[in-house]
Amino acid sequence: TSAKAEITALRSKLALSEERLAKLGSTRQERSDRVKADTASLPPAKTSMTPPPKEMSETDALNLLSSLKGVLIGGHATFHAKIAQALPGWKLFDADDLSIEEAHIQGADLVVFFTNHASHKQTQGALQKARRHAKPIVYAYKVNPPAFFVEVAKQAKRARLRRA
Numbered sequence: 001t002s003a004k005a006e007i008t009a010l011r012s013k014l015a016l017s018e019e020r021l022a023k024l025g026s027t028r029q030e031r032s033d034r035v036k037a038d039t040a041s042l043p044p045a046k047t048s049m050t051p052p053p054k055e056m057s058e059t060d061a062l063n064l065l066s067s068l069k070g071v072l073i074g075g076h077a078t079f080h081a082k083i084a085q086a087l088p089g090w091k092l093f094d095a096d097d098l099s100i101e102e103a104h105i106q107g108a109d110l111v112v113f114f115t116n117h118a119s120h121k122q123t124q125g126a127l128q129k130a131r132r133h134a135k136p137i138v139y140a141y142k143v144n145p146p147a148f149f150v151e152v153a154k155q156a157k158r159a160r161l162r163r164a
Contacts, residue, residue: 058146061153062086068109068156073100073126074118082145098122105129110156112138 070090072083080092091104095118105111111130113123130137136159142148 056150056154058149061146061149064153064156065090065110065149069107070110070112071100071104071108071126072112072114073123074114074116076117079114079117079143079145083148086145086149093122093126095119095122098125100126100129102129102133105135106133108135110138110152110159111135112140112152114141115139116141116143 065087066089070087072080072090072092074095075083075092076094080094083090084092091108093100098119098121100122105126106129108130111126113127127137136156138152138155138159140148140152140155142151
């Protein structure tokens with residue numbers, strides 16, 4: 001008899017649960033139907049005819065950066081060797097070089113700080129010099145040279161647009 005009573009109680013609970021689920025399902029359906037009805041009366045969304053912005057290629061980035069006199073502050077020897085191959089006209093100062101002459105920054109079109117590998121003492125002095133001479137400043141962190149070039153070129157383009 002106790003087992004029969006337990007089965008009856010469980011069946012009642014199951015019936016209640018099924019009833020609640022049915023109510024939830026109908027509520028969801030009603031909401032969905034209302035949303036469809038509300039949006040049906042709206043005019044169709046206009047699609048833009050402008051193409052999505054084109055990602056800058058490594059070649060475009062290198063063309064832009066090659067046309068600039070750049071100073072790169074920070075980075076390690078291996079990274080500098082790769083950058084020097086692509087941008088031979090740039091002045092490169094590794095993280096240990098604290099003596100960045102003001103003339104280098106004054107003659108630069110762009111000052112790039114490589115944030116992943118630079119000392120505060122080095123960047124602080126160079127940043128003051130760059131600001132004093134109103135040079136565009138870019139911060140980069142990507143170690144992969146192609147990604148670095150694109151990252152710097154995008155920022156350089158924005159910095160040049162702000163100055164124009």
